Amino acid sequence: xxxxxxxxxxxxxxxxxxxxxxxxxxxxxxxxxxxxxxxxxxxxxxxxxxxxxxxxxxxxxxxxxxxxxxxxxxxxxxxxxxxxxxxxxxxxxxxxxxxxxxxxxxxxxxxxxxxxxxxxxxxxxxxxxxxxxxxxxxxxxxxxxxxxxxxxxxxxxxxxxxxxxxxxxxxxxxxxxxxxxxxxxxxxxxxxxxxxxxxxxxxxxxxxxxxxxxxxxxxxxxxxxxxxxxxxxxxxxxxxxxxxxxxxxxxxxxxxxxxxxxxxxxxxxxxxxxxxxxxxxxxxxxxxxxxxxxxxxxxxx
Numbered sequence: 001x002x003x004x005x006x007x008x009x010x011x012x013x014x015x016x017x018x019x020x021x022x023x024x025x026x027x028x029x030x031x032x033x034x035x036x037x038x039x040x041x042x043x044x045x046x047x048x049x050x051x052x053x054x055x056x057x058x059x060x061x062x063x064x065x066x067x068x069x070x071x072x073x074x075x076x077x078x079x080x081x082x083x084x085x086x087x088x089x090x091x092x093x094x095x096x097x098x099x100x101x102x103x104x105x106x107x108x109x110x111x112x113x114x115x116x117x118x119x120x121x122x123x124x125x126x127x128x129x130x131x132x133x134x135x136x137x138x139x140x141x142x143x144x145x146x147x148x149x150x151x152x153x154x155x156x157x158x159x160x161x162x163x164x165x166x167x168x169x170x171x172x173x174x175x176x177x178x179x180x181x182x183x184x185x186x187x188x189x190x191x192x193x194x195x196x197x198x199x200x201x202x203x204x205x206x207x208x209x210x211x212x213x214x215x216x217x218x219x220x221x222x223x224x225x226x227x228x229x230x231x232x233x234x235x236x237x238x239x240x241x242x243x244x245x246x247x248x249x250x251x252x253x254x255x256x257x258x259x260x261x262x263x264x265x266x267x268x269x270x271x272x273x274x275x276x277x278x279x280x281x282x283x284x285x286x287x288x289x290x291x292x293x294x295x296x297x298x299x300x301x
Contacts, residue, residue: 009249013258016243021265023235029215030227035207037090040228042194042201045082047232048240049190056187063184073176077185078192081169082240087200088162095155102263103140104159108166109256110136115171116253127295128253134292135260141285166259170252177248186240260289 027040056063066074085105092101109132116122176185211228214221247255264286 009246010254010258012242013246013250013255014261016239016246017259017262018265019234019239019242021262023231025217026227026231026235029217029222030224030231033213033215033224034210035224036201037093038087038197038201039206040231041086041090042197042203043206043228044231044236045086045190045197046194046203047228048236049187049194051232052183052187052237053191056183060181060183063181064187066180066184066188070180073172074185074188075192076168077172077176077189079196080165081172082189082193083196084165085162085169087197088158088165092155092159092162095152096159101155101159101162103136104156105162105166106136106139106260106263107160107163108170109253109260111163111167112170112256113253115167116251124253131292131295132253132257134295135257135289136292138285138287138289138292139260139263141281141288167256170247170256170259173244173247174250174252174255177244182241182244182248186237186244190236190240257292260292264289 023044027037027044030040031037053064089101089105092104096104113124113128113132117124211223211225213224215224215227216222217227243255250258
């Protein structure tokens with residue numbers, strides 16, 4: 001790949017994770033009002049799927065044409081990359097501290113690298129493994145996993161399951177991005193994910209009476225319905241589109257490590273919007289995480 005293409009795709013991948021990171025603060029503000037995590041996820045994915053399918057059907061209908069051979073790819077992408085990651089992550093945070101759950105789900109880059117090495121038989125430079133290790137160490141510092149850590153077997157299993165689903169997102173996305181229009185594949189994946197999440201949090205159980213209530217973001221009072229709309233568009237549709245387009249040119253191991261920027265940005269946004277200040281150890285962890293990501297970026301062929 002030419003240098004300009006690598007830079008453009010890296011920028012798209014980073015943009016994707018920055019936008020994904022914004023969803024944490026937005027969802028937290030809505031949950032303070034009285035929405036459950038499952039309810040927020042159901043509305044987020046369902047609204048995103050409905051909006052994107054409508055737009056693509058009108059503007060790019062050919063993008064929604066898939067063959068029989070694509071069914072398993074789309075099902076895997078929707079079940080793993082959309083529904084599985086979020087649902088299993090919520091199970092994990094209900095049983096173990098959030099910091100531990102963050103570290104567990106972000107083991108995904110290492111799983112991707114292992115898949116590429118063992119299953120595909122592709123030898124990765126040692127600098128890639130060093131970069132992944134540094135990035136995970138930095139993430140552990142950011143998450144402050146030693147504060148009140150308790151290990152619940154189900155919570156740990158759910159966190160690792162979320163990591164496996166996240167790895168599936170990168171590997172299936174890399175495969176699908178080379179064959180399909182990102183708009184069509186994202187729309188199909190979100191629709192499949194929306195159906196799965198709706199089974200966990202059915203529409204008739206959602207607290208729609210709280211839509212006019214005010215959520216607080218950075219000192220501003222914003223209607224819940226508007227926060228959910230921004231969460232669906234900015235925190236879901238756009239990052240999935242950008243991330244899938246980036247996977248057309250970026251190798252999955254590199255995209256996976258770039259995904260570790262998400263908790264870093266999420267922590268910074270929580271600091272700015274929710275007043276949750278970063279500790280010195282977390283700032284050091286951010287520097288280590290970025291160093292690891294840079295090592296992987298420079299080492300990947």
